[in-house]
Amino acid sequence: MAVRITGLGIISAIGLTVAENLFSLENSRSGIAPVKYLDSKNDFLVGEVKCSNAELLGYLNIKSQPVSRTSLLGLAAAREAWGRNRHTPELRTGFISATSVGGMDTTERFYKDYLDQNNPDYAVLRCHDSGNTTERIAAELGITGYINTLSTACSSGANAIMLGARLIEQGKLDRVLVGGTDALTNFTINGFRSLMIYDDQWCRPFDESRTGLNLGEGAAFLLLESDKSARISGNPTICCLSGWANAADAYHQTASSPEGTGATMAIQNAIEVSGLSALDISYVNAHGTGTKNNDLSESTAMINVFGDNIPDFSSTKPFTGHTLAAAGAIEAVFSALAIQKGLIFPNLNFNTPIAETGLVPITELQKDQPVVAVLSNSFGFGGNNSSLVFSVNR
Amino acid sequence: MYINAASTISHQPTFRNAGFSELIEPLDNSSELISPNYKEYIDAGLLRRMSKILRMSVAAAKDCLTQAETAQPGAIIVGTGLGCLQDTEKFLNTFLSIEGLLPPTSFIQSTHNTIAGQISLSIGNHGYNMTHTQNTLSFEHALIDTSLLLGEGKDNIITGAADEFIAFLDEAAEHLNASSKHHLTSGASFFILGKNKTEKSVARVKDVRTAGLIQDIDAAIDSFLLDNFLNISEVDLVLYSDFSEKEKMDSVAHQYFNEHYHADSKLINYTKLSGLYPTNSAFAMHYAVDRIQREPKLKNVLILNGLNKINLGLTLIESLEA
Amino acid sequence: MESLKEDLKKQIIEQLNLEDLQVSDIDDDSLLFSADGVGLDSIDALELIVLMEKFYGIQVTNPEEGKDAFLTINTMADYIEKNRN
Numbered sequence: 197m198a199v200r201i202t203g204l205g206i207i208s209a210i211g212l213t214v215a216e217n218l219f220s221l222e223n224s225r226s227g228i229a230p231v232k233y234l235d236s237k238n239d240f241l242v243g244e245v246k247c248s249n250a251e252l253l254g255y256l257n258i259k260s261q262p263v264s265r266t267s268l269l270g271l272a273a274a275r276e277a278w279g280r281n282r283h284t285p286e287l288r289t290g291f292i293s294a295t296s297v298g299g300m301d302t303t304e305r306f307y308k309d310y311l312d313q314n315n316p317d318y319a320v321l322r323c324h325d326s327g328n329t330t331e332r333i334a335a336e337l338g339i340t341g342y343i344n345t346l347s348t349a350c351s352s353g354a355n356a357i358m359l360g361a362r363l364i365e366q367g368k369l370d371r372v373l374v375g376g377t378d379a380l381t382n383f384t385i386n387g388f389r390s391l392m393i394y395d396d397q398w399c400r401p402f403d404e405s406r407t408g409l410n411l412g413e414g415a416a417f418l419l420l421e422s423d424k425s426a427r428i429s430g431n432p433t434i435c436c437l438s439g440w441a442n443a444a445d446a447y448h449q450t451a452s453s454p455e456g457t458g459a460t461m462a463i464q465n466a467i468e469v470s471g472l473s474a475l476d477i478s479y480v481n482a483h484g485t486g487t488k489n490n491d492l493s494e495s496t497a498m499i500n501v502f503g504d505n506i507p508d509f510s511s512t513k514p515f516t517g518h519t520l521a522a523a524g525a526i527e528a529v530f531s532a533l534a535i536q537k538g539l540i541f542p543n544l545n546f547n548t549p550i551a552e553t554g555l556v557p558i559t560e561l562q563k564d565q566p567v568v569a570v571l572s573n574s575f576g577f578g579g580n581n582s583s584l585v586f587s588v589n590r
Numbered sequence: 591m592y593i594n595a596a597s598t599i600s601h602q603p604t605f606r607n608a609g610f611s612e613l614i615e616p617l618d619n620s621s622e623l624i625s626p627n628y629k630e631y632i633d634a635g636l637l638r639r640m641s642k643i644l645r646m647s648v649a650a651a652k653d654c655l656t657q658a659e660t661a662q663p664g665a666i667i668v669g670t671g672l673g674c675l676q677d678t679e680k681f682l683n684t685f686l687s688i689e690g691l692l693p694p695t696s697f698i699q700s701t702h703n704t705i706a707g708q709i710s711l712s713i714g715n716h717g718y719n720m721t722h723t724q725n726t727l728s729f730e731h732a733l734i735d736t737s738l739l740l741g742e743g744k745d746n747i748i749t750g751a752a753d754e755f756i757a758f759l760d761e762a763a764e765h766l767n768a769s770s771k772h773h774l775t776s777g778a779s780f781f782i783l784g785k786n787k788t789e790k791s792v793a794r795v796k797d798v799r800t801a802g803l804i805q806d807i808d809a810a811i812d813s814f815l816l817d818n819f820l821n822i823s824e825v826d827l828v829l830y831s832d833f834s835e836k837e838k839m840d841s842v843a844h845q846y847f848n849e850h851y852h853a854d855s856k857l858i859n860y861t862k863l864s865g866l867y868p869t870n871s872a873f874a875m876h877y878a879v880d881r882i883q884r885e886p887k888l889k890n891v892l893i894l895n896g897l898n899k900i901n902l903g904l905t906l907i908e909s910l911e912a
Numbered sequence: 913m914e915s916l917k918e919d920l921k922k923q924i925i926e927q928l929n930l931e932d933l934q935v936s937d938i939d940d941d942s943l944l945f946s947a948d949g950v951g952l953d954s955i956d957a958l959e960l961i962v963l964m965e966k967f968y969g970i971q972v973t974n975p976e977e978g979k980d981a982f983l984t985i986n987t988m989a990d991y992i993e994k995n996r997n
Binding site: 291296298303304307308311318319321322325326327328330331334335339340341342343344345346347348349355359362363366368382383386387389390391442443444445446447448449450457458461576577578579580 | 714715717718720
Binding site: 635 | 927928931955971
């Protein structure tokens with residue numbers, strides 16, 4: 197199976213556009229830094245988009261308020277991915293976004309005022325629900341009809357991409373803009389701290405010394421088109437989305453199984469759907485959050501699937517932070533760039549392999565690589581595991 | 591797709607009560623959630639942490655498996671408009687008011703996919719696990735995903751929707767001038783959906799469609815009926831929802847079916863029966879199934895979800911005889 | 913020490929919503945994290961760390977350290993005795 201990817205858009209801690217993100221990846225420039233834009237008492241390390249809400253409103257020329265930061269980030273990326281495409285009655289166009297927090301960035305400010313009895317602005321609650329976050333973006337792009345939101349924690353973005361591909365495969369849509377967006381919030385920072393998996397240092401995925409993740413924020417969208425749609429739009433194909441799968445770990449509410457059961461199933465099934473073999477995978481953009489549990493479980497899953505032939509792999513979360521529902525979409529854009537530019541991105545901050553598995557990620561940028569297929573993993577709470585396979589357009 | 595089991599926990603006596611559609615009356619403002627003894631359905635170790643929405647959902651999903659005599663579904667697909675509000679509010683309170691270490695449980699259970707995740711965990715299911723949250727259309731999107739999955743060869747899928755009421759919602763609605771004539775409620779409805787008709791099948795979901803940011807409701811209904819080769823006079827029962835007097839879905843449904851086309855379709859506002867929550871069209875689907883099983887005359891039931899005026903959901907339920 | 917253990921059991925039942933258990937159901941040496949004992953899991957372990965800070969002012973910064981301390985009611989009581997001032 198294969199669906200064409202013809203548009204990319206991204207906003208993250210390492211840049212406001214695809215070009216800026218690529219530049220940061222090529223030059224090992226991380227976006228992780230102490231909190232600056234979020235209203236927080238602490239100076240935790242986070243991957244913030246380097247823009248205040250006021251700057252985003254100006255940059256995007258948005259007048260109507262209230263609007264959540266989650267919607268603003270999503271709109272920035274969705275507009276870039278949509279580009280100069282036009283609406284036409286010939287093409288049924290859909291929009292699928294993923295978010296885990298929705299408008300929580302505005303809701304938590306409201307709720308603080310509410311608890312303090314400090315004249316809370318109830319109007320902002322209109323942008324709380326995740327569906328509204330998505331509708332705001334769709335409305336700006338003029339998309340009507342199939343508009344949907346997925347929320348499966350940290351695998352959400354990958355699931356939105358997968359759903360879009362399935363809708364095209366079964367002829368329900370001709371093209372669909374898919375991705376995810378999440379703003380940084382005190383809700384999630386405090387949540388991951390309460391789980392004791394928030395690293396006060398810079399995160400170190402796949403390193404023996406890893407102790408947790410750094411949260412980030414951002415959004416990314418991809419335009420998926422059927423053959424017919426690409427013919428009508430005339431858009432060149434960047435690469436193809438050829439495999440996808442989701443599986444449940446059914447092990448624990450937050451932790452991944454030590455055997456990597458769900459992760460192994462997701463990776464295996466995604467490769468099977470793509471029609472490729474495990475040996476065809478040139479690069480794995482790992483979920484690699486930097487928590488003890490995820491990285492061990494994911495390493496085990498990679499060994500389960502690839503055996504002694506582990507492809508080049510890295511986690512790009514030391515660049516962007518863990519952007520939750522946006523992560524799968526941001527890393528899908530990175531995967532597409534890896535194929536388009538022949539690059540393999542480095543796993544920053546790696547020194548010592550995990551004792552149990554001994555796997556060593558790529559630590560320096562690799563250029564001029566024949567990257568023909570990329571596997572991207574996204575694993576979430578509730579044992580929600582998704583994998584996507586991207587491949588060159590043949 | 592065929593409906594092989596249906597289970598609802600709501601403010602009405604819907605749970606394990608076939609024939610409820612003949613008994614129930616519109617809700618009044620004093621109604622409360624009618625909960626079964628959850629211990630009969632959920633392992634005590636899991637139950638102790640579960641909020642209302644999780645209890646309702648896991649119990650209804652497990653009841654479906656019992657009805658369909660299925661040990662493992664092929665996938666679990668859930669729609670929820672507002673997700674796990676009780677735990678979300680609890681964690682907001684926790685981190686905004688406690689200094690020092692924070693208890694993590696409410697954060698873990700605040701994510702929308704806790705519902706589908708807890709169902710998979712409670713039955714040990716490794717299949718596709720998905721959560722749709724497109725406010726009032728969340729359930730319809732879960733149904734569309736189900737039909738895709740059936741097309742991909744999966745079968746016996748648990749699909750459902752749930753939303754939970756918390757007291758704060760009444761307060762918020764009042765301040766947003768969104769108070770409705772309907773009472774805000776909780777509800778969970780789950781189904782087992784299969785590709786082929788079996789001896790357990792009770793009705794069929796003929797088609798389901800969503801229209802987000804809709805411009806022309808009449809045109810959307812026209813094309814939906816046309817695509818299903820259905821004359822308007824063949825729609826025996828229309829289950830519709832409206833938001834408030836102002837939004838006029840009431841008159842949209844009446845105008846379209848009675849005045850415009852002079853069809854003698856019977857119209858029922860299901861929000862009066864279920865109370866108001868974002869995914870109450872799932873309640874309507876169970877109601878339709880229950881009616882169809884009791885009234886052989888009912889062949890085609892249309893669910894017209896206009897709970898949010900900018901979004902339209904259309905679901906066509908057909909009797910097995912149709 | 914005995915009253916400390918009683919208090920601990922009450923707090924654990926309350927904080928972890930162990931609705932079906934009474935103080936008398938938890939033996940001082942039953943394994944808290946074993947299915948044959950009380951049957952707690954890793955989320956409960958985090959809740960116990962919060963409990964230690966909230967009620968006894970003891971900070972368990974490393975979840976690994978908690979594993980030994982939270983073996984049984986006896987080990988928890990010992991740990992509290994040792995660490996509180």
